[in-house]
Amino acid sequence: MDLVLNVADYYVLTPYVYPASWPEDGALRQIISLLVLTNLGAAVLYLGLGAISYYFIFDHDLKKHPHFLENQVQREIKYAMTSLPWISIPTVALFFAEVRGYSKLYDSVDESPLGWPGLFLSMISFLFFTDMCIYWIHRFLHHKLIYKLFHKPHHLWKIPTPFASHAFHPVDGFMQGLPYHIYPFLFPLHKVLYLALYIFVNIWTISIHDGDYRVPDALTSVINGSAHHTDHHLFFDYNYGQYFTLWDRVGGSYRHPSALMGKGPLDLIRKLQAEGKLEDDRVKAKGQVNGHAQRGVMCKEE
Numbered sequence: 001m002d003l004v005l006n007v008a009d010y011y012v013l014t015p016y017v018y019p020a021s022w023p024e025d026g027a028l029r030q031i032i033s034l035l036v037l038t039n040l041g042a043a044v045l046y047l048g049l050g051a052i053s054y055y056f057i058f059d060h061d062l063k064k065h066p067h068f069l070e071n072q073v074q075r076e077i078k079y080a081m082t083s084l085p086w087i088s089i090p091t092v093a094l095f096f097a098e099v100r101g102y103s104k105l106y107d108s109v110d111e112s113p114l115g116w117p118g119l120f121l122s123m124i125s126f127l128f129f130t131d132m133c134i135y136w137i138h139r140f141l142h143h144k145l146i147y148k149l150f151h152k153p154h155h156l157w158k159i160p161t162p163f164a165s166h167a168f169h170p171v172d173g174f175m176q177g178l179p180y181h182i183y184p185f186l187f188p189l190h191k192v193l194y195l196a197l198y199i200f201v202n203i204w205t206i207s208i209h210d211g212d213y214r215v216p217d218a219l220t221s222v223i224n225g226s227a228h229h230t231d232h233h234l235f236f237d238y239n240y241g242q243y244f245t246l247w248d249r250v251g252g253s254y255r256h257p258s259a260l261m262g263k264g265p266l267d268l269i270r271k272l273q274a275e276g277k278l279e280d281d282r283v284k285a286k287g288q289v290n291g292h293a294q295r296g297v298m299c300k301e302e
Contacts, residue, residue: 001095002105003191004037005030027096034095038088045202046080046166053162053210062211064278065265067158067234076163079153086170087177094181103184105191113188122189126197127243129187133179135247138240141172150175158233159265160209204243213259213266220260221245227257230265234258 009024013033022029054073062068069075098105112118141151150172157164166173180201184194213227224241232239238255241248248254258264272278 001034001037001195002099003195004041005033005099008033008037027100030099031092031096034092034099035088038092038095039085042084042088042166043081045199046084046163046206047077049203049206050077050162050165053206057207057210057212058162059211059266061269062159062161062265064269064273065159066268066272066278067265069156069158072157073161073163076157076161076167080163080166080168083168083170083173084166087168087173090174091177091181098184104186104188105184105194106188107191109190111188112190118188119190119193122187123193123197125187126183126189129183130179130201131241131243132247133182134176134242135240135251137175137178138242139251139253141175142237142240155233155236160211160230160233162206162210165206165209208242211265213257213264215257215260220257224248225257227259227264228255230259231255231257234265 014024018029024030063072097103106112109116109119112122114121140146150169153169154164154167154172157167168176180198183189208224208226208229210226211230213225213230215223215225215227219225222245224239224243224245228239228241228245235255238253239245239248239257240251240253245254259266269278
């Protein structure tokens, strides 16, 4: 994060914002700057990438689904934009520790223990480490003593849009984001690669909520895509993973995506349209939070 902070200091904060009496390496200045930059960056990534996905990738036919809530998109955005500032507070504490040099982030490839191959290996290990951690954190958040306190708000969206990607309770959002921030304190990682992975994580989080259920056949059993994650929203106890299906298989929580078996949300919509029942079901579904079985679609009670 110090790369972003340095650029902001050089071009904006030092010449136009802070008085000369506030040194760039002052702790208070760095904390304030990180709070502003983190919130601004999170909002830009969420709203910008979410909008691109929503308007160009998301299948708007999904909005006809019985479990799609009234004013859902606006509610997703409002919830996310309310939670992100709270999530940023503990996140900035970790960013501050990075900036002060307590992490294992490095500037030059020459500092990598394995050189250029080390960059590739650190990228792979980052993905597998965070996927493993998020799986167990996510599964913990589904424990009956924890779920209603923190994770249930995210499951309000049975048929999520890209804007549901960041619509978490602040505690939930921070906990699931924690592995990304812990990694560079445990393992060496190039600063530019860390920034690139941070952007990738946001893109991926949006992509598994984007309603594009297409997955190459060869990767269906390996990659946790939107079809897999939609089943998690619908059926609750399955597909906790972030990128891969590995830990769901190890933990016995893997479910082959219903959308890839002709039993997904779009299949139900087409069935209801053919039967002329869609509008009636939509009326009955308005305001529904937890979801129940309706006209051929099963959705687990939470």
